Amino acid sequence: MDEASPTPAGLVPTAVQRTARVIEQVEMARDTFRLRLECPELAKRILPGQFFMVREPGLTDPLLGRPFALFDVACDSQGEPVGIDFGYVVVGKLTRRMVRWKPGDPVSVCGPLGNGFPEPCDGHLVMVAGGIGQTPFLAVTREALGQRRYGDPPRTAAARPELTLCYGARSANQLAGIDSFPAEGLDLRVATDDGSHGHHGFVTDLLQDLITNESAPTMIYTCGPEPMMEAVAMLAAEHDIACRVSLETPMACGFGACFSCVTRIRLDNGQWDYRRTCVEGPVFPAEKLHWSDR
Numbered sequence: 001m002d003e004a005s006p007t008p009a010g011l012v013p014t015a016v017q018r019t020a021r022v023i024e025q026v027e028m029a030r031d032t033f034r035l036r037l038e039c040p041e042l043a044k045r046i047l048p049g050q051f052f053m054v055r056e057p058g059l060t061d062p063l064l065g066r067p068f069a070l071f072d073v074a075c076d077s078q079g080e081p082v083g084i085d086f087g088y089v090v091v092g093k094l095t096r097r098m099v100r101w102k103p104g105d106p107v108s109v110c111g112p113l114g115n116g117f118p119e120p121c122d123g124h125l126v127m128v129a130g131g132i133g134q135t136p137f138l139a140v141t142r143e144a145l146g147q148r149r150y151g152d153p154p155r156t157a158a159a160r161p162e163l164t165l166c167y168g169a170r171s172a173n174q175l176a177g178i179d180s181f182p183a184e185g186l187d188l189r190v191a192t193d194d195g196s197h198g199h200h201g202f203v204t205d206l207l208q209d210l211i212t213n214e215s216a217p218t219m220i221y222t223c224g225p226e227p228m229m230e231a232v233a234m235l236a237a238e239h240d241i242a243c244r245v246s247l248e249t250p251m252a253c254g255f256g257a258c259f260s261c262v263t264r265i266r267l268d269n270g271q272w273d274y275r276r277t278c279v280e281g282p283v284f285p286a287e288k289l290h291w292s293d294r
């Protein structure tokens with residue numbers, strides 16, 4: 001693929017392939033880091049919920065890029081988008097190498113990829129995140145609060161929903177990036193499995209409590225471990241609440257060529273078919289997903 005090509009393999013017209021430089025690396029939580037890459041073209045185009053493929057140039061193991069969701073766009077003093085932030089948990093080959101990346105190091109990035117979250121709706125938007133699944137929700141929050149515009153041309157969020165983020169992790173030391181979320185305009189509720197911070201229990205308890213004891217949300221967005229997202233989708237279906245799910249299906253190419261990331265989708269005629277998480281997702285309406293036997 002040509003480094004300067006605006007179109008990876010001609011399949012995703014808005015994506016760019018670039019060699020970006022690391023601007024900074026910050027520890028966010030246990031085994032969890034935030035990387036900032038200098039890449040104005042990608043920063044200008046990307047929308048909340050979209051992702052990009054990351055590779056270490058010259059590395060053959062792993063050979064393929066790895067997908068990471070946008071945490072936020074970094075802007076210069078004039079407000080121009082110059083960089084992209086993403087959070088990552090150290091789990092395997094590439095993420096173990098990423099920990100050693102330092103300012104100035106070259107990184108291969110390709111994006112923006114995927115559909116992202118729709119524009120903010122009216123009413124009450126509740127985001128439910130588990131673990132590193134919180135990363136797409138900072139940009140969603142900033143857009144919904146009118147603090148930042150994303151995309152090229154920048155999309156204008158007409159709606160100003162009431163915003164709640166229910167964020168769960170196993171333990172307090174795995175809660176990443178809480179301080180990055182705006183203190184004003186967002187109702188942030190935290191749960192930990194071991195009770196070391198916030199509610200002692202699952203993040204879905206927070207959603208159940210909100211639906212039962214307050215008013216039902218207008219829309220739910222969720223990202224995190226699949227069992228958590230399935231539980232969120234079930235609650236949404238039970239209470240007839242619209243819900244969008246951001247999948248983290250492992251993928252190889254990221255732009256629709258290899259079909260390694262297909263997921264089962266219900267069709268309107270009651271049948272099912274496969275859809276590629278990288279191009280038709282990663283965000284899907286919850287009711288379209290075939291949760292059993294995934």
Ligand SMILES: Cc1cc2nc3c(=O)[nH]c(=O)nc-3n(C[C@H](O)[C@H](O)[C@H](O)COP(=O)(O)OP(=O)(O)OC[C@H]3O[C@@H](n4cnc5c(N)ncnc54)[C@H](O)[C@@H]3O)c2cc1C
Nearest residue numbers: 066067068069087088089091092093094095135248249250
């Ligand atoms: C659209 C999308 C957005 C993502 N955004 C983020 C993000 O913002 N932050 C983040 O930390 N991660 C994110 N992920 C997951 C991330 O891509 C993987 O953690 C990463 O590929 C691991 O690469 P590795 O080379 O370190 O691990 P590998 O060596 O490839 O794998 C190590 C281990 O992790 C498991 N693994 C690999 N990928 C996944 C996965 N997707 N889900 C569950 N287990 C996996 C493997 O089965 C293996 O056991 C996202 C995934 C997708 C599809």
